[in-house]
Amino acid sequence: MGEKDRFYFIVERNTSRIRIPNHVTHLLGDLNFDTITLFVKGMEGHSWQVAVVVDEKDGNLYFTDGVDELIKYYKLKQKFCIIFSVISTQQVEMLMFDKKGVEIDYGFPPLPEVIQISSDDDDVIEHNSNPDAEPLPTQSNFVSVMNTADWKYKVNIPIEFAKTFLGLNGRLVHIQVPGVRKQFQVQYVTRFSQEGVFKKARFEKGWRAFVQENQLGKDDEVEFTLTVADDYRIEFQTEITRAGQ
Missing domain, CATH: 2.40.330.10 (DNA-binding pseudobarrel domain)
Structure with missing residues (x-):
């Protein structure tokens, strides 16, 4: 995978949605879907279903519902970083790092089928x-x-x-x-x-x-x-x- 299928997000206070940059939106197909699967690379069971929504005001695509639960579950603090890699039209791989650039301890996987x-x-x-x-x-x-x-x-x-x-x-x-x-x-x-x-x-x-x-x-x-x-x-x-x- 190269830079064209990756993007990163810096966690902010009260983060509830994540903008998907324009350079990867075409990799998600024609947007005929409402949810997408985010999963932690190499960690079985660590997958999340989040909503995908176009904001009418700015025209950008966002991960919305499910993002706040993900951030709370992994206890991501302000200035922590999530790196996303688009795998397919409905699957995105992710890795999470603390302020020092160290990958976090993901712990046990969340309950299945949220x-x-x-x-x-x-x-x-x-x-x-x-x-x-x-x-x-x-x-x-x-x-x-x-x-x-x-x-x-x-x-x-x-x-x-x-x-x-x-x-x-x-x-x-x-x-x-x-x-x-x-x-x-x-x-x-x-x-x-x-x-x-x-x-x-x-x-x-x-x-x-x-x-x-x-x-x-x-x-x-x-x-x-x-x-x-x-x-x-x-x-x-x-x-x-x-x-x-």
Whole structure:
């Protein structure tokens, strides 16, 4: 590997994201992904799933969710250094050094599978409801406003809603738009703290296709109404309210 596939980051106080320099972004493919695996070179089990987000304000690509947990786990202090080497479109190798340039003691590997994602790759399918799926006796819903830094790539789900209706394991979710024959498929993703506490729930992979095809804009609102939830299928109806309406 050469300098063209490497970059370094100096840890700052309260670091929660890491900018990916322009000279390596092309090595990560066409950015049709929401997470990437960071792993410590030569250390089995020391791997982390972190989110990859484009900042709308500066146009730069960043590692975001998962970075703060990584820094806390390895007890990286201000002015410690992380050297990254891009291995593939979704894998980045890393080494960590203290202020004196000495590689740190990584200790025991973190708990496995901090993030769970369904393996289905299709973003959109034709409508074909499971006839055995029973609709919920009462509708349950939540509203998401498109105003976060990464709204084009993911939707945050209220944690209590996720616990009650969607469960702790990642799975495929079907989203129906009124007046549209086809359904969208998105990945329901769950995140846990190192102590095993259910921390976050989101729609990630596939959400960008929904945003593009429905021409969502900043500050638009999407209401998700759960219509089917069983062991075989989760389905939402949506209602989009444009900003200013």
